[in-house]
Amino acid sequence: MKKLLLPILFVIPALFFAQNIKKEKVKSSFLSYPKIDMNGVDVNTLKAEFCADKIKIVNQSVKKGSNACKAGSGKAQVIEIFYYQVGTMDPASYLRISDNSGNIKYIERTTNMAKGSIEFGKKKCYWTESVLKSAFAKDKGSFLKKSQKEAEKNALKKAKTFLNSALTFTYVPQEIAVLYPKDKSGLYADLTKAAETAGVAYKGLKGNASDAGSQSKLKEAIVIWEKALTESTPELKDSRINKKVTMIIGENLGRAYMYLMDFEKAGNAVKAALDLQKNVSNNGTIRREALLTEIIDYKKGYELNQKLKVNTTPVKVAITTKPQSEIEQFKADYKKHGRAEAIADIKASNEAYKAGVASGEINKYAKYLMVMTGGKQLTLPDLASKMTGGEDGEKLDVFPEELTTLEGLTHLILRGNNLKTIPASIGKMVQLKKLVLTNNKLTSLPDEMGNLKELKNLVIKGNNIPASEVSKIQSLLPNCKIKQ
Numbered sequence: 001m002k003k004l005l006l007p008i009l010f011v012i013p014a015l016f017f018a019q020n021i022k023k024e025k026v027k028s029s030f031l032s033y034p035k036i037d038m039n040g041v042d043v044n045t046l047k048a049e050f051c052a053d054k055i056k057i058v059n060q061s062v063k064k065g066s067n068a069c070k071a072g073s074g075k076a077q078v079i080e081i082f083y084y085q086v087g088t089m090d091p092a093s094y095l096r097i098s099d100n101s102g103n104i105k106y107i108e109r110t111t112n113m114a115k116g117s118i119e120f121g122k123k124k125c126y127w128t129e130s131v132l133k134s135a136f137a138k139d140k141g142s143f144l145k146k147s148q149k150e151a152e153k154n155a156l157k158k159a160k161t162f163l164n165s166a167l168t169f170t171y172v173p174q175e176i177a178v179l180y181p182k183d184k185s186g187l188y189a190d191l192t193k194a195a196e197t198a199g200v201a202y203k204g205l206k207g208n209a210s211d212a213g214s215q216s217k218l219k220e221a222i223v224i225w226e227k228a229l230t231e232s233t234p235e236l237k238d239s240r241i242n243k244k245v246t247m248i249i250g251e252n253l254g255r256a257y258m259y260l261m262d263f264e265k266a267g268n269a270v271k272a273a274l275d276l277q278k279n280v281s282n283n284g285t286i287r288r289e290a291l292l293t294e295i296i297d298y299k300k301g302y303e304l305n306q307k308l309k310v311n312t313t314p315v316k317v318a319i320t321t322k323p324q325s326e327i328e329q330f331k332a333d334y335k336k337h338g339r340a341e342a343i344a345d346i347k348a349s350n351e352a353y354k355a356g357v358a359s360g361e362i363n364k365y366a367k368y369l370m371v372m373t374g375g376k377q378l379t380l381p382d383l384a385s386k387m388t389g390g391e392d393g394e395k396l397d398v399f400p401e402e403l404t405t406l407e408g409l410t411h412l413i414l415r416g417n418n419l420k421t422i423p424a425s426i427g428k429m430v431q432l433k434k435l436v437l438t439n440n441k442l443t444s445l446p447d448e449m450g451n452l453k454e455l456k457n458l459v460i461k462g463n464n465i466p467a468s469e470v471s472k473i474q475s476l477l478p479n480c481k482i483k484q
Helices: 002-018 129-167 189-205 212-229 243-259 263-275 283-305 324-359 383-387 401-405 424-428 447-451 467-476
Strands: 021-032 047-052 056-069 077-089 093-098 104-111 115-120 170-181 319-321 370-372 375-379 409-413 434-436 457-459 481-483
Touching: 021 189, 021 243, 021 283, 047 129, 047 324, 056 115, 056 129, 077 129, 093 129, 093 324, 104 129, 104 324, 115 129, 129 170, 129 319, 170 189, 170 243, 189 212, 189 243, 212 243, 243 263, 243 283, 263 283, 401 424, 424 447, 447 467, 467 481
Parallel strands: 047 319, 375 409, 409 434, 434 457, 457 481
Antiparallel strands: 021 170, 047 093, 056 077, 077 115, 093 104, 370 375
């Protein structure tokens, strides 16, 4: 018995450690293109205006400390003092860029109403709470004025940094973590090599996005990652490229494609990784969501200015600070132009989705998948689409072939349609655990359903399927419960 247990003890740690994720950390920088369309624009004709809202006090809490204090002409003594920890809401601030005709080219909220805190009286000698309270009531106005000035100073600094990135090419410093599974047995030698190769590539691309040798190395890593994805089986925990490994590969690919300015592939890679972990939030999902935001943000500037010659010389556009009395106009301008940009982004996203469906790169039913315990569920007609008048809210007359290629689909609900036949290609849907075909117009089921060895529940009530057909399927799937 001990001889049998020994190999098992070696195998289990190997599988366990193989799933630990390591990081190849490297410092690089990404070439960000101007955020506004600079084609034919003379920078000297642009003007930039900055405006900040008021800082707000949210609360204040009493804290204790100690200071060297003295009374009258006596010697200073260290005593217990009281001070306020003042909770604040930092002011939202805006940067508006216009041409010499006053047309707004771009407007950005460079700081949001973030929570912060300021100390009042920590270096004073307020020896009781009542003394502290009285002092705060007396000096609150000057305290707020000073705090406002400091907040505006910090916000203006951010606005200046943003202005340069909005109008010219800039290298954004990045600390990149290339992820790969910890590997002692050689099982992940390819992914380890890809991480090392990518690390060298990112170092070479720091401050030099057009370095051909580094780009070539990054492409080498991409080839390895893409090849590994061809054997991805997210539903099987013990597979080499399981869900965990698939997600880190997707993240690696997203960053790599972004550095090669292939934003379409970058976005798709990260979205695919996020789709594997819907309705879950952890460090990995937060990191991938942040990466996707980066990709979308950088993509805009690249698409606008990709024909321009790269020039990283900082621009010289002075920022005029506008009085707080004009903040409402800045808010209105941001709402108007920000909304227009958001609508344009949604339109572009929809067009890209339609193009992906038309080319076959995107499965049109993937967006309806719902993550649930043990897999993913798809229900057609889709209720949301039905409510908005979409085509996928209509009853199906034919079983869509696209369903047979959906990854990770375990529960398929097709009740209340007009299906007369089920195609033989359903045999490819080997991950199915439950299939509901209630209230259709079926008279038979294909023999290929015998391939669905994971199928545990088949519901065929409300059809005209004879008992002989049901017996046939039951013999092919003895572990499946059939409801008729």
